[in-house]
Amino acid sequence: MQEQLSLIDLVLHASFTVQAVMVLLLLASMLSWYMIVNRFIYFRNARDEMYQFEERFWSGIDLAQLYREGNEKTADGHLVIGMESIFRAGFKEFSRLAQQEEIDSEAVLEGSRRAMRVAAMREEERLERHLAFLASVGSTSPYIGLFGTVWGIMHSFRGLANATQATLATVAPGISEALVATAMGLFAAIPAVLAYNRFASKVDLLSNRYDTFMDEFSGILYRQVYALRSRDRRAG
Amino acid sequence: MSDSVYAKPVAPRIILRPALASLFLHAVVIYLMTVNWSASEPEVVKVTPVPKAINARLVDVSEFRPQPKPKPKAKPKAKTSSKPKPVAKAKPKPKPKPVAKPKAQAKPAPKAEPKPKPEPRITEAELAAIARADLARAVAEEEQQVEATATAEEMAASYAALIQQTVVNYWSRPPSARNGMEALLAIQLIPTGEVVSVSVLKSSGSTAFDRSAINAVEKAGSFPELQKLPPREFEKTFRRFRLLFRPEDLRY
Numbered sequence: 496m497q498e499q500l501s502l503i504d505l506v507l508h509a510s511f512t513v514q515a516v517m518v519l520l521l522l523a524s525m526l527s528w529y530m531i532v533n534r535f536i537y538f539r540n541a542r543d544e545m546y547q548f549e550e551r552f553w554s555g556i557d558l559a560q561l562y563r564e565g566n567e568k569t570a571d572g573h574l575v576i577g578m579e580s581i582f583r584a585g586f587k588e589f590s591r592l593a594q595q596e597e598i599d600s601e602a603v604l605e606g607s608r609r610a611m612r613v614a615a616m617r618e619e620e621r622l623e624r625h626l627a628f629l630a631s632v633g634s635t636s637p638y639i640g641l642f643g644t645v646w647g648i649m650h651s652f653r654g655l656a657n658a659t660q661a662t663l664a665t666v667a668p669g670i671s672e673a674l675v676a677t678a679m680g681l682f683a684a685i686p687a688v689l690a691y692n693r694f695a696s697k698v699d700l701l702s703n704r705y706d707t708f709m710d711e712f713s714g715i716l717y718r719q720v721y722a723l724r725s726r727d728r729r730a731g
Numbered sequence: 732m733s734d735s736v737y738a739k740p741v742a743p744r745i746i747l748r749p750a751l752a753s754l755f756l757h758a759v760v761i762y763l764m765t766v767n768w769s770a771s772e773p774e775v776v777k778v779t780p781v782p783k784a785i786n787a788r789l790v791d792v793s794e795f796r797p798q799p800k801p802k803p804k805a806k807p808k809a810k811t812s813s814k815p816k817p818v819a820k821a822k823p824k825p826k827p828k829p830v831a832k833p834k835a836q837a838k839p840a841p842k843a844e845p846k847p848k849p850e851p852r853i854t855e856a857e858l859a860a861i862a863r864a865d866l867a868r869a870v871a872e873e874e875q876q877v878e879a880t881a882t883a884e885e886m887a888a889s890y891a892a893l894i895q896q897t898v899v900n901y902w903s904r905p906p907s908a909r910n911g912m913e914a915l916l917a918i919q920l921i922p923t924g925e926v927v928s929v930s931v932l933k934s935s936g937s938t939a940f941d942r943s944a945i946n947a948v949e950k951a952g953s954f955p956e957l958q959k960l961p962p963r964e965f966e967k968t969f970r971r972f973r974l975l976f977r978p979e980d981l982r983y
Contacts, residue, residue, distance in 0.1 A: 502765050525753050532749035540743070574743050682760075 516643030524683035584614035633688035640680020647673025902947035924957035
């Protein structure tokens with residue numbers, strides 16, 4: 496009696512190893528899509544906030560005022576990310592060091608630069624979260640799927656050895672169910688690889704922007720600290 | 732105020748939307764896969780025998796008389812070669828006569844005179860020939876249009892009906908057949924219309940009934956009419972299809 500094969504039947508009748516592989520791949524696919532959407536939202540937010548902040552920063556606003564606005568934001572429970580947090584770290588360190596008159600201007604600049612570099616590192620770390628997972632799903636899930644397929648085919652051929660009459664119909668269902676594993680592996684891998692490449696280039700883009708901003712901002716701080724020190728010298 | 736902004740490097744919590752998106756996407760993919768899988772199953776041709784009765788009716792003698800007229804209607808269906816004949820023969824002869832002659836005469840002579848002349852020239856037989864030719868042409872045109880507009884699905888449906896009819900004729904039900912029994916057969920055809928394989932997909936529960944259904948298909952053997960079906964349509968519908976045997980006309 497012939498049995499109509501459906502996808503569900505194929506999955507349900509697969510051997511345990513193949514089923515385990517399929518479950519693993521399904522989980523990997525779901526997680527990687529979770530991370531893709533998560534990263535997508537995060538990058539979009541980071542980009543939008545970067546543009547907003549840059550506009551605000553170059554609008555000629557007083558830097559102390561900008562810093563205070565950031566304070567209000569954090570008090571509201573709003574998380575400061577991206578370029579603004581670099582700015583806050585640098586400006587905080589700068590104002591703290593500049594208040595102490597015995598520290599010379601080079602040391603003040605160096606200190607604020609260091610603080611900004613640390614902040615930028617943290618930002619990059621945040622941007623790169625989950626990307627390693629995407630990369631490893633992209634590179635390993637085809638192999639996992641292939642393993643499931645090979646196992647399934649081994650299984651169905653071993654069953655064939657016991658059968659007296661070897662027809663295509665005795666091996667075909669086994670091979671078909673085994674191939675589902677490879678299909679799932681590819682299904683998980685392709686979006687993960689695409690997303691990884693796209694996000695990696697975005698991380699590069701954003702961190703370049705952060706570096707540029709750091710240089711620009713230290714230029715401004717340089718001017719300020721020399722003006723401050725020369726005033727101090729004249730006064731003191 | 733000594734603690735840094737980075738005392739705890741927290742990332743913004745973006746959880747709900749990605750989780751929902753991921754779940755939704757996978758649900759859709761799985762649903763589409765399973766739905767498509769079952770939708771590609773071959774279609775079922777139902778075999779439900781109509782009670783066998785001889786169609787008889789009273790025929791009037793007068794009904795036989797107008798038969799020559801409907802003939803051109805019936806003929807083009809069966810034979811396409813017979814169609815052009817009445818059109819080709821009847822058309823060229825009568826037409827040039829009435830058209831060419833009155834014009835040639837109309838120029839030198841006054842208008843009123845030439846008119847009555849050509850009219851008696853057309854005999855009754857010729858008139859009938861013209862009428863028949865017109866009719867044949869109209870029928871042929873109509874048929875061509877119908878053929879062009881008839882969708883492939885309609886054709887497939889008519890062939891399915893033909894297969895059903897053929898199989899029913901060969902089906903001799905066992906005495907154990909009861910109303911409500913159903914046997915589903917999977918049948919494979921090749922483009923010449925021959926049956927290559929018959930197997931039971933869903934048994935009716937009675938082996939005799941199943942056997943009778945298989946026998947009916949095997950006796951029918953081939954459906955050469957399917958050769959006329961365009962290959963694509965054949966692949967879509969009849970390469971593998973399913974026959975449902977279900978007696979409904981039994982009394983018990």
